[in-house]
Amino acid sequence: xxxxxxxxxxxxxxxxxxxxxxxxFGFREDRRTDEKTxxxxxxxxxxxxxxxxxxxxxxxxPMERWDVQERFDxxxxxxxxxxxxxxxxxxxxxxxxxxxxxxxxxxxxPDDFKYLCVAExxxxxxxxxxxxxxxxWQFMDATAPGYGLTSNTQVDERSDIIKSTDAASKYLKNxxxxxxxxxxxxxxxxxxxxxxNGQATFQQTMNYYDLLLPEETNRYIFRILTFKHLLxxxxxxxxxxxxxxxxxxxxxxxxxxxxxxxxxxxxxxxxGTTFKILRSMNPWLKSRSLTVSGGKTYVLRLPxx
Numbered sequence: 001x002x003x004x005x006x007x008x009x010x011x012x013x014x015x016x017x018x019x020x021x022x023x024x025f026g027f028r029e030d031r032r033t034d035e036k037t038x039x040x041x042x043x044x045x046x047x048x049x050x051x052x053x054x055x056x057x058x059x060x061x062p063m064e065r066w067d068v069q070e071r072f073d074x075x076x077x078x079x080x081x082x083x084x085x086x087x088x089x090x091x092x093x094x095x096x097x098x099x100x101x102x103x104x105x106x107x108x109x110p111d112d113f114k115y116l117c118v119a120e121x122x123x124x125x126x127x128x129x130x131x132x133x134x135x136x137w138q139f140m141d142a143t144a145p146g147y148g149l150t151s152n153t154q155v156d157e158r159s160d161i162i163k164s165t166d167a168a169s170k171y172l173k174n175x176x177x178x179x180x181x182x183x184x185x186x187x188x189x190x191x192x193x194x195x196x197n198g199q200a201t202f203q204q205t206m207n208y209y210d211l212l213l214p215e216e217t218n219r220y221i222f223r224i225l226t227f228k229h230l231l232x233x234x235x236x237x238x239x240x241x242x243x244x245x246x247x248x249x250x251x252x253x254x255x256x257x258x259x260x261x262x263x264x265x266x267x268x269x270x271x272g273t274t275f276k277i278l279r280s281m282n283p284w285l286k287s288r289s290l291t292v293s294g295g296k297t298y299v300l301r302l303p304x305x
Contacts, residue, residue: 047073048080048237054225057110057182061225062209075219075226085122086230086239092123093231094246096136100165107169115228116186117168119220125159125283135159137168147171154287155298163284183208183221191217251304252281258297261290271302278302 050069054061062068079086100114120138121127128134132141135158141151147167149157157163168189175185175193179200187208188196199213200206208221230237261267265275265288279285281301292298 045081047077050076051229054229056186056221056225056228057112059181059183065209068209071218072222072225075222076229079223079226079230080237083239086234087241089118089123089227090231090234090239090241091245091247093118095249096123096161098249099161100136103162103165104169107166107173109169109172110182112182112224112228113168113172113186115224115231116189117165118227118231119223120189125161135164136161137164139164139167154290155284156286157284160282160284179206181206186224187213187217187221190220250281252301253304255300255302256297257290257292257300260292264288264290268302272305273303 050073054063097114100117101111104111104113117136121136139158144151144158147170149167172185175188176182178193179185184206191214199211203211268275268278
């Protein structure tokens with residue numbers, strides 16, 4: 001059948017409409033793609049600036065050295081871009097740093113060692129490593145008694161912030177006496193005094209920044225320095241926590257116990273609290289009961305009246 005003028009016009013109109021839709025749709029798609037690309041380009045990640053100077057426990061960090069800069073940069077990058085952890089540490093530090101600082105000062109240990117505690121446990125009383133180290137300062141079960149910490153089926157004083165800080169201070173004082181500087185003492189907390197001394201003897205230097213050590217210890221001091229930098233400069237670096245959002249120390253009263261407690265839940269109720277709160281305020285308790293023998297005493301924290 002021979003096409004009429006009407007057929008031709010209808011076909012032409014349909015083709016024009018199709019062409020219009022294709023062009024219009026393509027234009028919108030191009031615009032969306034351009035906007036998406038622009039947004040992606042504007043959301044670039046950038047490394048935080050490295051501090052020009054740093055110190056640990058009064059000892060200068062040689063930030064002018066390229067190897068020191070790069071090792072510090074690695075730890076800073078990984079932790080700076082873990083903002084949830086930094087913010088949580090900022091909140092926790094308000095509760096625990098005053099206690100840790102007081103015990104460090106009482107034992108003659110520089111205050112910067114509170115950041116070693118952060119590096120060890122993230123300020124979590126129940127932190128446990130794959131090797132079995134536990135508590136704020138990550139003592140092994142076998143070594144805890146040598147530093148005055150009781151660890152058994154009912155009690156684990158590695159999770160007692162005061163006693164474990166005193167125990168860590170004892171180690172650090174011994175390490176400082178052996179190595180003559182606090183940076184080496186801190187590094188040995190990771191690899192042991194024997195491990196550090198063996199490497200230092202072979203490499204003929206006690207300077208941590210000149211030593212090739214096991215990878216974990218190679219990173220260890222820079223991890224401590226990173227937490228010091230992030231927490232001391234949190235607001236400047238963009239980690240803003242309002243005063244009312246910081247975790248406060250929980251008001252408490254102390255009860256000295258010199259006799260066994262068969263039922264800690266009932267003990268908690270009799271003292272106006274719950275088993276859950278009793279364990280939360282005394283994380284070194286591990287059981288439902290507490291055996292006290294041999295003239296030993298324990299001090300339990302309970303909510304303030």
